[in-house]
Amino acid sequence: MATLLHDPSRISPTLTQKLLSLNWALVALIIIVATIGFGMQFSAANGNVDPWARLQMIRFAISFIGMFVVAMIDIRFWRGTAYIFYAFALLLLVGVEVAGTVGMGAQRWIHIGPIRLQPSELMKIALVVALARYFHDLNPARIKNIFILIPPLIMITLPAVLVVKQPDLGTAVLLCAGGFVIMFLAGTNMWFFAALTVGLGGAVYAVFASKGQEWQLLKDYQYRRIDVFLNPALDPRGAGYHISQSKTAFGSGGSFGEGYLQGPLSRLDFLPEKHTDFIFTVLGEEFGLAGAIALLVIYVLILLLGLGSTLRIKHVFGRLVASGVCMTFFAYFAINMAMVMGLAPVVGVPLPLISYGGTSMLVLLFGFGLLLSAQIHGQVAFPRRGSML
Amino acid sequence: MALRTHVTDPNRSTFSRRAFVLFGAQTAIAAVLGGRMYQLQIIEGEDHAARGRRARIKPSLLAPVRGQIFDRRGKPLAVNRQNYRVVLYREEAEDIGDTLDRLAKIIEISAPRRLALMKEIKSTKAFLPVVIAENLSWDEFAEVNANAPALPGIAPEVGLTRHYPQTDFAGHITGYVASPSEKDIDRAGDERAVLKLPGMRIGKSGVEQIEETALRGKAGLIRVEKDVHGRPIRELEHRDGIAGEDLKLTLNFDLQKYAMQRLGEESGSVVVMDIYDGDVLAMASSPGFDPNGFVLGLSQADWVALRDDEKRPLSHKAVAGLYPPGSTFKMVVALAALQAGLIGGGHAVHCGGYIELGSHRFHCWKRYGHGVMNLEDALKQSCDIFFYDLAKRVGIDRLAETARKFGIGTLPEIGLLGTKSGIMPDKAWKRANRNEPWHAGETLHAGIGQGYMLASPLQLAVMTARIANGGYQVHPRLVGERNGERVKARSLTGTGMREADIDMVKQAMFAVVNERRGTAYKSRIDYEGRRMAGKTGTAQVRRITTAERGTGVLKNDELPWRLRDHALFVAYAPADEPRYAISVIVEHGGGGSSVAAPIARDVMLKLQFPKEVPEGAVPEGADPMFMPPKATAEKDDDSDSEDA
Structure with missing residues (x-):
């Protein structure tokens, strides 16, 4: 008994031990944010639980249970299934390309029975898990070798290209950012990131240079969004309309906002997509700077708790999965907030745990489940190389 | 344990370092986001809030209720x-x-x-x-x-x-409302937005037009919150407008209606006014038109029919019709001569049928002349020669000066659209308008109200009123009460005439109607205290050639309508204590004594005996009084005095 306790890495902890070592503070913050989300869905529907708040609560409840289940499962299982998961997500992305439903000008949805799924959301976590496994399995001595970067780059590029083709630039950027952050945290060569920066600069240049050419890299509407983002006055009633309306409504909130359920512009349909991408604007209008900063602080706290816990995880897979989930979470809220406040083009990224949407909720909580699992199972030892479990 | 970890995971410290860098970068980005929130909500917050209010709150105007128009006794006109x-x-x-x-x-x-x-x-x-x-x-x-x-x-x-x-009986006076034109909206200034309200109508003629501002009132304002589609959600502010003023006109509608019916199919005008306060009691212009047609828009065919009618129903002849005053002007000629001291009561002239000026002969209407005429006889029998002579003595400029004091050649201050000032010619006028010197013969024409001279029926009524009231400058007015408050009449200013002179002229006007051989003797009212004094006039429309004079002047019946003489008559009553002045003109009606005077008598009877004309007031041998079709036999609860 004593020897077993002295060497916790040899065996899995019991369920009770797992529950005790769960990061309850993080779970509490997640519940708080989700609850804010319900409140905002209720407000976006002008004080009605339908059509959004009720469904969002059900989805959260299911996803929340899922998060617990995922957290309780041994992290080594997740390492074992990492590539299968990735392959599955990639397959769905290809499936969307072949048989997806067009929604809001982009092919994003796939129907599996009664469930409508957005495979690009699933891929965000799948990619994190797959990259984590890759670097976990890698011989630490070879980490600075440039050639070991080729497989992860392929793993990032493949889904990113598929997602861009949908076309969903926002998610593609999220995938790349998440992937590169994992490569960075894995300890890869800094020169690679120098080269990447140059490469990205070149890519951005190419994107603009290709405009109007035969080999145009982005869709016309994406260029339009970028143009309008850079100069909203170009099209105040069209594409720039979303940004300017959002800024007006958000700014109207002032210090403490118009009051819950009282945001006039939100009430009067001046906000497009107010229950999804622009839900933060509703919050800003109704709760003002106080509310907006409070949410930002909670988000940063979640980041802090998530990233801080990775320092106690003893295996590479756990650390990278946990920090990858944190990065994805960060990218979600940073891009969404920047977007509705006119700091980034409108790319269709939801506000995590608050925007209405089933897939992103499910995927995020699945991600947090993995993060929690990595923390709970932070001390377990992995078989040295290659084997599945 | 630490050693073991180190062995299995040589990159752990790198991870920790890089994770720290990552978190630092993320926090920095979060700080930028926080800064942006501060910028939008605090620094620019009020601007955004203001823009938001402008986007969602739309003020809109409430059309005021238009004031209504009644006659002096409250009969609804509009x-x-x-x-x-x-x-x-x-x-x-x-x-x-x-x-x-x-x-x-x-x-x-x-x-x-x-x-x-x-x-x-x-x-x-x-x-x-x-x-x-x-x-x-x-x-x-x-x-x-x-x-x-x-x-x-x-x-x-x-x-x-x-x-x-009242359909076409008062159409010219009330005028009508219609949708404002682009031009109306352009001219409206502050009221532009009000005129643009859907269904808004504004006065286009008559009292509706001159009293537009009072009748329209002030628009109310509502501020409504609207959603992005423009659908009104809730009212934030509701400020009722001020309804337009209800107006009581000076018009006596019963009299107006009677005058219109009396004119019947004729093209002409009757104006009745109070000689002291200027109240216009009737201002008929025939044929009338129904203003209701204009409110909802007239069909093109109806519009063309109205516009092209030979008798010009759309023209308000009482103020816009101009006619040579003919013999009705002779009182003014007499007053000018008396005022100038050129003649006295005993002045007499011999009428031989014509007088000569240079190589021209000026004829009297009576071919072989009236014989010796004094002022009273000359007015009574309307001798032209007497007044040719007077005009020659007075001279055109002095004549014009006096005429203007009696309203001839000056714009009546009644405001109605199309009101004309007519023409009282003098030397300066001819120089300015014809660029020719004045000819002495033209002074003679002016002496019998012919030539260049033109006056409207309203001006003739004003002239008569100023004679009847002893030479005071009374001004006609149409609005008697605003929202139940009486409008004060303008105080009267004198014309500078001597009372004795005026009395002499009035005495002659009495003779015109009430003495045998007076030109309007057949139209007298034979009732003590209700008698009428007046003057006939027949305005020549065509030129009578010397050849025609030789063979005998053509009778009006023998001429086409357009070439017949205009019949005129001006009068006041009661003769001994004047109160009302009237002018009647019947276009191409023939002689003033046979056509216009009976109309004036009937209107004066109706005015002075609104219930029943006593037996004998219309003497035997005179034309019987006109009785309107039975539609007018409605209940009449008024007393003799038409004041409410």
């Missing part, structure tokens, strides 16, 4: 009548076609109208009403109401439209 109409709200209709089909069973909707409606409904926002039918009868309206549950989207509404219950 009122707001409830207009029963049916509108359709697309967002509440399930099947528009079906709804219209069912509605068509109650009210008539023609096929082309239906087609136009479908088009209009489709192009109108779903929550805005489209007018399906207007001016429904009460029965139709009630039936639509009763069937409302079976007509989804259909809403019965009650609006206000202008209505002129």
Whole structure:
């Protein structure tokens, strides 16, 4: 008994031990944010639980249970299934390309029975898990070798290209950012990131240079969004309309906002997509700077708790999965907030745990489940190389 | 344990370092986001809030209720009548076609109208009403109401439209309202937005036009919060407008109506006014027109018919019709001579049928002359020679000066659109307008109210009133009360005439009507205290050639209508204690004594005996008094005095 306790890495902890070592503070913050989300869905529907708040609560409840289940499962299982998961997500992305439903000008949805799924959301976590496994399995001595970067780059590029083709630039950027952050945290060569920066600069240049050419890299509407983002006055009633309306409504909130359920512009349909991408604007209008900063602080706290816990995880897979989930979470809220406040083009990224949407909720909580699992199972030892479990 | 970890995971410290860097970068980005929040909500917050308010709160005007117009005793002349109409709200209709089909069973909707409606409904926002039918009868309206549950989207509404219950009897005076034109809107200044309100009507002529500002009132304001589609959500502010003033005119509608009926088919005008306060009691212009047609828009054919009518029904002849005053001007000539001290009571002239000036002969209307004439005889028998002579003595400039004091050649201050100032020629006028010197012969023509001289019936009534009231400058007015408050009459200023001179002229005017051989003797009122004094006039429209004089001047009956003389008559009553002045003109009616004077007598009878004309007031041998068709036999609860 004593020897077993002295060497916790040899065996899995019991369920009770797992529950005790769960990061309850993080779970509490997640519940708080989700609850804010319900409140905002209720407000976006002008004080009605339908059509959004009720469904969002059900989805959260299911996803929340899922998060617990995922957290309780041994992290080594997740390492074992990492590539299968990735392959599955990639397959769905290809499936969307072949048989997806067009929604809001982009092919994003796939129907599996009664469930409508957005495979690009699933891929965000799948990619994190797959990259984590890759670097976990890698011989630490070879980490600075440039050639070991080729497989992860392929793993990032493949889904990113598929997602861009949908076309969903926002998610593609999220995938790349998440992937590169994992490569960075894995300890890869800094020169690679120098080269990447140059490469990205070149890519951005190419994107603009290709405009109007035969080999145009982005869709016309994406260029339009970028143009309008850079100069909203170009099209105040069209594409720039979303940004300017959002800024007006958000700014109207002032210090403490118009009051819950009282945001006039939100009430009067001046906000497009107010229950999804622009839900933060509703919050800003109704709760003002106080509310907006409070949410930002909670988000940063979640980041802090998530990233801080990775320092106690003893295996590479756990650390990278946990920090990858944190990065994805960060990218979600940073891009969404920047977007509705006119700091980034409108790319269709939801506000995590608050925007209405089933897939992103499910995927995020699945991600947090993995993060929690990595923390709970932070001390377990992995078989040295290659084997599945 | 630490050693073990180190062995299995040599990159752990790198991870920790890089994770720290990552978190630092993320926190920095979060700080930027926080800064942006501060910028939008605090620094620019008020701007955004203001822009938001502008986007969602739309002020809109409430059309004020237009003031109504009544005659001096409260008889309605222009009122707001409830207009029963049916509108359709697309967002509440399930099947528009079906709804219209069912509605068509109650009210008539023609096929082309239906087609136009479908088009209009489709192009109108779903929550805005489209007018399906207007001016429904009460029965139709009630039936639509009763069937409302079976007509989804259909809403019965009650609006206000202008209505002129007296139709063409007072059309020229009330005028009419119509939709404002682009020009009206451009000129409206601060009121632009009010004129642009749907269904807004403004006065286009008559009292409706001159009193537009008072009648219109002030628009109310509502501030409504609207959603992004423009659908009103809630009212934030409601400020009622100020209704327009109700006006009581000086008009005596019964008299006005009688005068219109008395003129009948003739083209002409009757003006009756109070000689002291200037109240216009009647201002008939025949033929009349029905102003109701203009409110909802006249058809092109009806408009052309009105416009091209030879008798010009749209022209308000009382103020806009100009005629040579003819012999009715002779009082002014006499007064000018008396005032200048050129003649006295004993002055006499011999009328031999004509006088000569240079190589020209100026004829009297009586071919072989009147013999010796003094002032009274000359007016009574309307001898032209006497007044040729007077005019020659007075000279045109002095004559014009006196005439202007009696309102001839000056713009009557009544404000009505189209009011004309006429012409009182003098040397300066001819120089300015014809660029020719004045000829002495033209002074003679002016002496009998012919030549260049032109005056409106209103001006002739004013002239007569100023003589009747002893030479005071009374001004005509139409509005007697505003919102129940009396409008004060203007104080009278003198004309500078001597009372004795005026009395002499008035004595002669009495003789014209009440003495044998007076030109209007057949139109006298034979009732003590109600007698009338006046002057006939016959204005020549054509030039009578010397050849015609040789063979005998053609009778009016022998001439086409357009070439016949205008018949004129001016008078006041009661003769011994004057109160009212009247002018009558019948275009191409013939002689003033035979056509215009009887009309004046009848109107004066109606004015002085509103209930029943006593036996004998119309003496034997005179034309019988005109009795209007029985439609006028409505209850008349007025006393002798027409003051309410």
